[in-house]
Each structure stands twice: as C-alpha cells, then as structure tokens.
Amino acid sequence: MSKLSDVHGPDEVREAFRVYLRDRGIKYTTPRQKVLDAVLDLHHHFDAEQVLYALKERDLKVGKATVYRTLPLLVDCGVLKEVRFDVKQTHYEHAFGEGPHDHMVCRRCGRIVEFASDEVVELRSRIGRRHNFHVISHRFQLTGLCWDCAIVCPVATMPAPERRE
Amino acid sequence: MSKLSDVHGPDEVREAFRVYLRDRGIKYTTPRQKVLDAVLDLHHHFDAEQVLYALKERDLKVGKATVYRTLPLLVDCGVLKEVRFDVKQTHYEHAFGEGPHDHMVCRRCGRIVEFASDEVVELRSRIGRRHNFHVISHRFQLTGLCWDCAIVCPVATMPAPERRE
DNA sequence: ATGCTTGCAAAACGTTTGCACAGGG
DNA sequence: CCCTGTGCAAACGTTTTGCAAGCAT
Numbered sequence: 451m452s453k454l455s456d457v458h459g460p461d462e463v464r465e466a467f468r469v470y471l472r473d474r475g476i477k478y479t480t481p482r483q484k485v486l487d488a489v490l491d492l493h494h495h496f497d498a499e500q501v502l503y504a505l506k507e508r509d510l511k512v513g514k515a516t517v518y519r520t521l522p523l524l525v526d527c528g529v530l531k532e533v534r535f536d537v538k539q540t541h542y543e544h545a546f547g548e549g550p551h552d553h554m555v556c557r558r559c560g561r562i563v564e565f566a567s568d569e570v571v572e573l574r575s576r577i578g579r580r581h582n583f584h585v586i587s588h589r590f591q592l593t594g595l596c597w598d599c600a601i602v603c604p605v606a607t608m609p610a611p612e613r614r615e
Numbered sequence: 616m617s618k619l620s621d622v623h624g625p626d627e628v629r630e631a632f633r634v635y636l637r638d639r640g641i642k643y644t645t646p647r648q649k650v651l652d653a654v655l656d657l658h659h660h661f662d663a664e665q666v667l668y669a670l671k672e673r674d675l676k677v678g679k680a681t682v683y684r685t686l687p688l689l690v691d692c693g694v695l696k697e698v699r700f701d702v703k704q705t706h707y708e709h710a711f712g713e714g715p716h717d718h719m720v721c722r723r724c725g726r727i728v729e730f731a732s733d734e735v736v737e738l739r740s741r742i743g744r745r746h747n748f749h750v751i752s753h754r755f756q757l758t759g760l761c762w763d764c765a766i767v768c769p770v771a772t773m774p775a776p777e778r779r780e
Numbered sequence: 781a782t783g784c785t786t787g788c789a790a791a792a793c794g795t796t797t798g799c800a801c802a803g804g805g
Numbered sequence: 806c807c808c809t810g811t812g813c814a815a816a817c818g819t820t821t822t823g824c825a826a827g828c829a830t
Contacts, residue, residue: 476810477805499794512811515797515811518794518796519796536699538703538819554748565746583757589754590753590754592739642784642828644784644785703818705819
C-alpha cells in the first residue's frame with residue numbers, strides 16, 4: 451500500500467503523508483495534520499481560501515501562511531493535484547481514489563464535467579515523440595457549453611455574467 | 616478578407632481592429648492604436664508588462680491601465696490569443712497568421728515548443744460528443760523535458776531553479 | 781457638447797516572506 | 806535542547822478600479 455493512486459481511505463492518506471514527511475525529515479506537526487484533515491473533507495475543486503474557511507468552521511485555527519505552505523507539500527506527496535482553471539487562484543482536487551481525468555468547463559453556468567483522459571495520454575506521448583519531447587504531464591481543458599446551456603443558448607459565445615469557481 | 620485567421624499583414628489587422636471597434640460602438644483611439652502597433656511588433660509570447668515596455672521603448676506613452684484595458688479587446692476581436700502558462704501573469708500571442716497550435720513547456724529550461732493540434736481538435740469534439748458538451752475551445756499544455764534537457768538530466772522530475780516566461 | 785477614454789494613483793487580489801515565538805523529534 | 810515550523814502582519818507582483826481631466830464623434 452505505498453502507491454497513493456491505490457489508496458482510498460482517509461487513514462491511509464494520513465499515513466502516506468506522515469511517511470512522506472518523515473522520509474524527507476519534515477515534521478508531522480499539528481497544523482499540517484489539521485490542514486490535511488480539512489482537505490480530506492473537501493470535495494470537487496477548492497482553493498486555499500476554502501481550506502482556510504473549512505478550518506475556521508471546525509474551530510481549527512491554522513494561519514493562512516501555514517495553509518499556503520502545506521498545500522504544496524500535499525501536492526508533492528500525491529495527496530492533491532493542482533487544477534488550474536482560467537482564474538487567478540490555484541485550485542486543488544484529491545489526487546487519490548479516482549483515476550486521472552481532465553475537465554470541461556461550461557462558459558455559461560460554470561459547471562465542470564470531468565472526463566477520463568486515456569486517449570489524451572496516448573495523444574500526448576504521440577505528440578511528444580514527434581517533437582523529441584519527453585512529456586511528463588499535461589493539462590487539457592475544454593471550454594464550451596454543457597447540455598442544458600446549449601439548449602437555452604444555442605449560439606452563445608459571450609461569457610456569462612458570472613462564472614462559478 | 617473578413618476572417619482574421621486568413622489575415623497576415625499588419626494593415627489588415629489594424630483594419631480588422633478598427634472595424635471591430637466601430638461595430639461595437641467603441642472608439643478607435645490613439646492609445647488603442649499604439650497598443651496594437653506595439654503588440655504587432657512583439658512575437659512569441661508576451662505579457663502586459665512587455666507591451667508596456669515596448670511602448671516605452673518607442674516613446675509611445677500609454678498608461679498601464681490602458682494597456683490592461685486594451686489587451687482584452689484585442690483578444691475578443693481575434694487579434695490576440697490568451698496563453699496561460701503556469702505563472703501568475705497572463706501571456707498573449709498573435710492569433711492570426713499561423714494556424715492554431717498548443718504548447719509544450721520544458722520543466723527545466725523553460726523552452727516552449729509549439730505543435731499543431733489537428734488531432735487535439737478531433738479528440739476534443741469526440742470527447743465533447745460523448746459527454747453532451749458543446750466544445751468551443753481548448754487548452755492543451757504539455758509539460759516535460761525538451762530533447763537537450765532530457766539528455767543532461769534523464770530522470771529529472773524536480774523543477775529547475777528558474778523558469779523563463 | 782456629450783459621454784466614452786485616459787492616466788494616475790490607490791485599491792484589490794492571491795500569494796509569499798520576515799521575524800519573534802512555539803513546539804516537535 | 807536545538808532547529809524547524811508557526812502565526813501574524815507586512816510585502817509582493819499583477820491586475821483592477823475611482824476619479825478628474827482629455828478627447829473623439
């Protein structure tokens with residue numbers, strides 16, 4: 451049970467984080483545990499501020515700086531994955547449990563549809579090979595209209611008044 | 616000669632911008648012309664600050680705010696395209712002249728390799744169809760090691776000390 | 781003449797950092 | 806114990822905005 455991609459339960463994730471920190475000589479402190487716990491309770495996509503808010507809700511006081519310093523650790527150890535939408539803040543999602551996927555964002559309602567990316571991975575290595583580039587990761591984001599919005603607004607190209615997330 | 620994707624010369628681009636503005640009741644002012652001219656002289660990828668610097672170099676004084684207000688207009692009218700790398704600033708590139716393409720960024724030296732995206736466009740509509748999503752645009756960015764860096768550093772996964780652009 | 785546009789400076793925004801103090805190994 | 810980690814607040818860099826003055830139509 452060392453590969454995080456095979457891990458599902460919160461306890462296993464916590465253990466993985468502890469081991470990751472110990473192996474690198476980084477301390478498994480209370481604030482870092484709190485951040486991890488808060489992150490485990492969040493789903494879908496969230497940013498640093500939402501983590502901070504989740505902590506405040508649980509009466510777990512952790513400084514903003516600590517949250518910003520811990521999230522990269524969680525990314526680096528494979529608990530979280532950075533997800534960059536077209537906004538200035540960095541978003542995160544759980545990197546364990548479900549397989550790799552990419553996102554489609556509805557221009558109108560902001561809805562996010564996830565899709566598995568087997569074909570994308572295949573395509574990316576084909577392209578890499580063609581250009582002598584060793585591909586390590588990718589970001590593939592589609593923008594458009596979800597089913598509901600496409601009905602309401604068949605030829606919409608204008609951005610919606612407000613977008614979520 | 617109305618489709619900007621078929622337009623190549625600076626004069627045609629300027630004309631397209633003028634028409635775009637007129638059609639929307641926005642004025643074709645001197646500062647906006649200056650920004651366009653500066654942008655036409657820049658190549659590859661650039662951000663707002665570089666536009667500002669290019670203007671300063673040519674003794675064309677345009678306020679920072681005006682640059683920030685003009686760039687979205689140029690994007691909207693199809694002269695520029697937003698290119699988001701994993702940095703906080705927004706980068707732009709010319710949206711006319713050459714066909715659509717995506718980018719591979721070398722994790723180590725920051726080099727950017729462009730590749731045509733026919734297969735990507737095909738894949739994106741296939742995925743969209745599968746999920747009842749009307750895809751309008753995409754962003755496909757590959758990260759990895761370019762040929763030179765892959766030789767120097769065959770198993771590099773650590774980010775380089777500094778990245779360009 | 782009217783009202784969009786400009787430029788400046790200040791605000792806003794998410795994120796990072798300096799520093800004195802606390803706490804883990 | 807020592808040295809790392811914490812929390813606060815202040816700094817940061819990019820982008821946005823308020824506002825008085827300027828200029829195009």
